[in-house]
Amino acid sequence: MAKPEGVVAKPGSSKKYKTGSWRTKKPVFKHDKCTDCRICVMVCPDGVIFGADKEYHADMDFCKGCGICAEECPVNDIEMVLEVR
Ligand code: SF4
Ligand code: SF4
Incomplete structure (x- = not known):
């Protein structure tokens, strides 16, 4: 069956598309x-930060390195650093 026009990915399929390789910078908590x-x-925006009790992390398989978390952290506890591969 043909996909409906405009559909680029099936709903619920984003988990298999790892976007971590897009990063040029990564967040360091x-x-x-x-x-x-x-x-x-x-x-x-990717919903990839998890943790509790002042210990937060990002799932680097999916973090795109946008830097929003670091920008919005009110106590500057997240730093964006150059991604080295
Ligand atoms: S850099 Fe962007 S994608 Fe990565 S954890 Fe922070 S807000 Fe999420
Ligand atoms: S925004 Fe900053 S202070 Fe708030 S939970 Fe995240 S790392 Fe901690």
């Missing part, structure tokens, strides 16, 4: 001044 506000979790 410093685990220093974190206040557990969870703003980074809420603002990540």
Whole structure:
């Protein structure tokens, strides 16, 4: 059966498309001044930040390195660093 016009991916299929290779910078969670506000979790457009008790991480298979988490962290506890491959 042909795909409907405009459809580029089937719903629910994004998990298999790993986008981490798109990054030029990566977020480093410093685990220093974190206040557990969870703003980074809420603002990540890819929904790839997880953690609790002031220990947050990003799933690097999917993080695209946009830097929004670092920009929005109110205590600057996330730093964007150059991705080295
Ligand atoms: S936004 Fe910053 S302070 Fe808030 S949970 Fe994330 S790392 Fe911690
Ligand atoms: S850099 Fe962007 S995609 Fe990666 S964890 Fe932060 S907000 Fe999410």
